[in-house]
Amino acid sequence: MGLVVEYGNYIAIAAVLTILIRAVSGPRRAIRRNGEPLRKPPDTLPLVGNGIKFLQSRWDLLSWFDKCQRQFGYETVALSVPTLPPGVLIHSPQNLDFVFKNEGLFTKGEFVKKRSWDLFGNGIINADGDFWKLQRKAGSAFLNTANLRVLTEVALPQYLSESVEELKTSLGGGAVDLQHVLHEITTKLMGKMAYNMEMHANDDFSKSFDFASGATAERFQNPLWPITELFVGCEFRRSVSIVKEFGRRIVARAVQDRGEQRSKDGTDGPLAKDSKLDQISGSLIQSLLKALGNEQHVADAALTYLSAGRDTTGQALTWTFYLLLQHPEAVSKIRAEVASLLLSQEQRQDPSHPPPPPSSPPSPSAANPTDADLDLTLFTPASLPYTTAVFYESLRLYPPIPFEIRQCQAPTTLPDGTFLPKGAVLVWCLWAMQRSKLTWGEDADDFRPERFVVPDDTDSSTSLGNGEVKKDGEEGQGKGKVKFALGKSSAEFPVFYGGARACLGRKMAEAIAAQVIPAVVWGFELEKAWEGPMEGRRSQTSLTLPMEGGLPVRVRKREVVS
Numbered sequence: 001m002g003l004v005v006e007y008g009n010y011i012a013i014a015a016v017l018t019i020l021i022r023a024v025s026g027p028r029r030a031i032r033r034n035g036e037p038l039r040k041p042p043d044t045l046p047l048v049g050n051g052i053k054f055l056q057s058r059w060d061l062l063s064w065f066d067k068c069q070r071q072f073g074y075e076t077v078a079l080s081v082p083t084l085p086p087g088v089l090i091h092s093p094q095n096l097d098f099v100f101k102n103e104g105l106f107t108k109g110e111f112v113k114k115r116s117w118d119l120f121g122n123g124i125i126n127a128d129g130d131f132w133k134l135q136r137k138a139g140s141a142f143l144n145t146a147n148l149r150v151l152t153e154v155a156l157p158q159y160l161s162e163s164v165e166e167l168k169t170s171l172g173g174g175a176v177d178l179q180h181v182l183h184e185i186t187t188k189l190m191g192k193m194a195y196n197m198e199m200h201a202n203d204d205f206s207k208s209f210d211f212a213s214g215a216t217a218e219r220f221q222n223p224l225w226p227i228t229e230l231f232v233g234c235e236f237r238r239s240v241s242i243v244k245e246f247g248r249r250i251v252a253r254a255v256q257d258r259g260e261q262r263s264k265d266g267t268d269g270p271l272a273k274d275s276k277l278d279q280i281s282g283s284l285i286q287s288l289l290k291a292l293g294n295e296q297h298v299a300d301a302a303l304t305y306l307s308a309g310r311d312t313t314g315q316a317l318t319w320t321f322y323l324l325l326q327h328p329e330a331v332s333k334i335r336a337e338v339a340s341l342l343l344s345q346e347q348r349q350d351p352s353h354p355p356p357p358p359s360s361p362p363s364p365s366a367a368n369p370t371d372a373d374l375d376l377t378l379f380t381p382a383s384l385p386y387t388t389a390v391f392y393e394s395l396r397l398y399p400p401i402p403f404e405i406r407q408c409q410a411p412t413t414l415p416d417g418t419f420l421p422k423g424a425v426l427v428w429c430l431w432a433m434q435r436s437k438l439t440w441g442e443d444a445d446d447f448r449p450e451r452f453v454v455p456d457d458t459d460s461s462t463s464l465g466n467g468e469v470k471k472d473g474e475e476g477q478g479k480g481k482v483k484f485a486l487g488k489s490s491a492e493f494p495v496f497y498g499g500a501r502a503c504l505g506r507k508m509a510e511a512i513a514a515q516v517i518p519a520v521v522w523g524f525e526l527e528k529a530w531e532g533p534m535e536g537r538r539s540q541t542s543l544t545l546p547m548e549g550g551l552p553v554r555v556r557k558r559e560v561v562s
Contacts, residue, residue, distance in 0.1 A: 031078055031086050031424065034417040038078040038088065041068045049080030054221045058541040059548075061221065062402055065089070065429035069436055076418045079427060083223045085111065085407070087425035088418060093439065095414045096428055097491035099406060100499030109407025111425055115219040116543075118240050119212050122297045123304030135301050138291045139504045142194060142284035142305075151193060152511045154277045157376040159188045160519055167524060170555045175529035177550035178321055183314040185516065190309045195250050195302065196257055196282030201314075208242035209307070211235065213543045220405065221541075247299030254285040254298075311544045312400035313509045317516055318547050319398035320391055321526065323447050325553070326534055330390055330449060331521055337386045338379075338518045345378060374522070379515045385484040389452035391513040392486070395495045396440075397447065399430040400545050404494075430494055439492050456483035525556040 030037040043064070044050055053064050068077060069091045076095065079087035090096060099106045108116075113126045120126055124135040163181050170176045183201040191199030200206070215236040219225040229236065284305060288298045324331050381388045408424045420426065437444045440451070490498030496506045520526070528534055529552040540548035 031088055031421070032419055033076060038076060038418065039072065041077050041079070041089065042071060044080065048082055051081045051223060054081055054223070056221075058217065058221070058402075059538045062429065062431045062539075065403065065432040066435055069429070069432040073436075073438055074416075076414065076416055079425070081223050085423045085425050086421070087427060088420065090414070090426060090428045091433060091436065092416060093433075093489065093491040095416055095418075096433075096494060097489065097498070098415050099426065099428075100491060100497070100501075102412075103500045105409055105412055106406040106426060107409055108405075109409065109423075109425075111407045112405055115225070116216055118236075119216050119243065120304050121300035123300040123302075125304050131297075134291045135288070135304075136504070138284065138287035138301070139305060141287045143504050143508060147193070147280050147283060148507060148511065150276045150280050151189065151508065152380065152515070153377050154275070155189055155193055156185075156512060156515055158277075159185050160376060160515055164519060164523060167520070167555050171524075171557050172555075174554070175552040176555055178526070178553050179314070179318040179547050179550040182317045182321075182516065183310070186310045186314040186317075186512065189512070190306055192277065192281050194282070194284035194305065194309065195253070196285070197250060197253055204242060205246040208239040208246075209303075210542070210546070212239040212243055213307070213311075214541045215239070217541050217543045243303060244299070247303045248295075250285060250302050251289070251295045251299045254282060254289055255295075257282055258286065258289065307544070308503075309505055309508070311546070313505070313512055315545050315547070316391070316395055316398070316400050316509065317513060318551050319545070320394035320513070320517060321520070321553075322537055322547070322551055323394055323397070324390070324521065325526060325528055327447055330447070333449075334384075334387050334390065334518060334521045337384055338522050341378060341383055342374075345375075374519065376515050376519060379518050381484065381510045381514045384514050384518060385453055385456075385482050386449065387517050388484045388510065388514060389449040391510070391517060392452050392484075393447060393449040396434045396493065398545060399434060399495050401495075401543070402431040402539075402545055403427060403429040404497075428494070434493065434495075439488070452484055452486065453482040454485045454487075456481045523558060525558050527554040527556065528552075529554045 032038065041050060041053075041064075043053055045052060054061065056064075068089060072091065074092035074094075076092065077089050079089050081087070090099075107128050108126055116126060122131070124132060124139070127135055163185050167176065167181065180201055183206075187199050187201045187206065191197045215233075222228060285298070285302055288301050289295075292298050292301060324334075379387075404427070406426045408420045408422060408426060411420065411422050413419050433439070435444050443451075486493060490496065490502065496503035530536070530549070537551065538548045539545045
């Protein structure tokens with residue numbers, strides 16, 4: 001629902017006052033490119049500029065951003081909203097690359113911090129300089145190679161298996177919210193590994209955080225939020241209070257865990273051998289405690305990392321399955337890839353087992369996939385390049401963070417000649433940029449995972465970095481080996497950001513997707529269970545991209561005829 005509908009009376013009164021103030025104060029100097037004023041986006045109005053557009057629903061706003069890029073291509077255009085600094089909307093990868101390479105010049109600034117402070121405080125989303133570096137270092141320590149191995153070999157198979165068993169109980173029954181199922185997996189993972197706490201997707205904290213995230217997102221669209229929240233901000237303040245209390249509990253638990261560990265370390269006897277998961281549980285919060293010290297700062301940082309690690313991956317997987325419901329041919333290719341991997345594993349375990357001809361059906365052991373005891377650790381980005389490509393194509397079309405905002409800290413000129421004064425706001429919309437035909441070709445609007453796979457004539461699997469890997473795998477039946485290849489720069493595919501602030505959790509997200517997608521697709525048939533058209537799902541207003549109303553599906557057992 002748009003902000004105009006929800007808060008119409010309050011916004012109308014405030015808007016009148018704003019327009020009067022704007023009219024009295026006179027027009028602001030326009031941002032220029034090579035001495036000429038920038039062109040204005042469609043539907044720009046006198047006095048209020050683009051303010052009305054920003055008051056519509058998040059989904060409609062994303063469509064408007066997309067309309068802008070289709071009309072202007074890579075051209076930078078002016079943004080004008082009453083009460084806000086002058087701004088621009090960039091579409092060019094060249095300009096975005098310049099932003100990534102000049103992190104100190106383009107920061108979150110007061111524009112972002114003022115709106116997100118109540119929820120995230122001193123967390124990394126608001127931090128700059130040395131304080132940002134400390135939180136970044138703690139996150140890097142948590143997402144080290146050893147911890148990622150525990151995630152893929154222990155934690156993820158455990159929690160994913162639990163969710164698969166829950167799906168089995170729904171076979172032939174009513175609708176299941178797949179978004180909730182996926183969110184539960186990522187919530188358990190982050191709760192245990194990062195904070196050594198049991199967490200669930202439907203607990204009070206999660207519900208309160210979701211509400212607070214939506215209300216915080218509305219602040220970025222509603223220039224009059226300080227006024228409207230005087231009337232309708234009670235629930236937001238209550239939700240933030242619950243979130244902050246949970247943050248304090250996370251820190252208190254971490255301090256207690258640290259004391260208990262020191263007590264164990266001081267004993268003369270041998271330590272009990274904990275499981276691999278228990279040994280690393282809470283490693284992020286412990287790293288933050290060590291790096292930051294101040295418990296309030298630690299709590300803020302913990303909540304920010306929780307959102308980044310839990311929400312974005314769970315939501316990306318939700319949109320992935322939404323697309324797979326629309327594209328059964330991609331489901332078939334994933335299953336063929338899994339079948340090929342399982343057959344290859346059988347041959348390695350029993351070299352005398354002859355490989356089947358390319359046209360043969362899956363082996364008998366794969367005939368009843370929901371009953372098969374799958375080794376989920378076989379499913380990796382390296383072994384499943386087409387599945388990884390499906391995930392990346394979903395990220396392209398439905399980026400978990402659909403647009404970004406930065407503020408210029410000093411006068412500067414973008415590569416295209418646009419001069420930005422100090423304090424100017426710079427916006428780029430991933431949702432729109434990743435649908436650009438200039439960057440992605442004429443099929444930019446189409447779901448086509450094949451854009452991320454290329455032939456692989458090598459025999460080995462070797463990491464190339466930056467998401468590009470040589471991989472053994474099959475795209476389909478008898479089509480030969482392929483490897484995943486992103487083929488785009490971070491400025492062309494900015495889902496994981498770029499430069500010094502490039503996303504630390506990229507490998508974790510890839511690893512989770514590489515197990516979750518094939519595990520569900522291999523074992524079950526999913527059917528649409530919502531009213532309305534197949535393409536009718538929308539995002540609710542949030543800092544990320546949760547699906548409004550979840551993803552209701554009916555779950556059926558998958559039968560394979562040998």
